[in-house]
Amino acid sequence: MRWFDEDLNLVESREDLARYLIGLAEQIRDGHLAPENVVTSDFVDSAGRWTRSMEGFFENVIGEPVPETPDWALIAAIFRAALVYE
Template sequence: MEAVKNPIEAALAVKSQEGLVEFLADLAESARLDRVPVENPQTSEFIEASSAWLEGLDGFMRQHTGEGAPESPTWATVALIFSAGLVYE
């Protein structure tokens, strides 16, 4: 497993289901080892934060990619949701 140093960059690089599986495993390991910040350690907090972050997806995507939220989510979009769920308040 590879440590996730920048969850946003790592999430945007996900291109496939297999890539998402690897990203999630690496993200979980990095969170467990305190290599990435975690503000929401409980499942309910994680889900709530993911939902709140998803409401602002369009602005986030414009800031980081120059384009709005995709009509059809990609594997990278799913990876971003998991990444955001760890830290979004």
């Protein structure tokens, strides 16, 4: 699968995921990324809601069904989506 966010395409291992998440945190701290969900409970709730409804994203944006088995990039995508999903 190809993600439209090129950074997600680079997440292939646990170490890549760790690096990606640390990078997201740095972008937030530096003001380069403004999350909608700044409260932890809102962020976790958004991650759950996006995960529950990601079929629409996969059908409309990726053009593929949701993978049966998630990979490291999908986990990264859930974190990324939770920053802005309401």
